[in-house]
Amino acid sequence: QVQLVESGGGLVQAGGSLRLSCAASGRSFSSYAMGWFRQVLGKEREFVAAISRSSISTRYADSAKGRFTISRDNAKNTVYLQMNNLKPEDTAVYYCAARFANILVTTVGIWDSWGQGTQVTVSS
16 A cells, blocks of 8 residues: 655635645555545545556546646655646645556546545635
């Protein structure tokens, strides 16, 4: 198992940017596909973006395409989510996830490890 800790959340005005980070420890980070999900209180957790082990492949939710960029630095055991042109509807708790298989899936239940989440609030 890999342990995940997110950081970088906060309060930002609409149109602004934030970069989330997720630091991993434990088993080899480069063996995991990594993903970002988000959840609004009272709603289901939803997929945002994912990246393959060696960064060759990425996948985005339609809501994230063109505004968010996922990246990773295997030397630093860290995955990032750069979020630009933020909108109030992006307000949520953002979670980092790891999956040992190198297939970029959007289904919440088949990701292996999760962080504790970081709050992102976008004001209008």
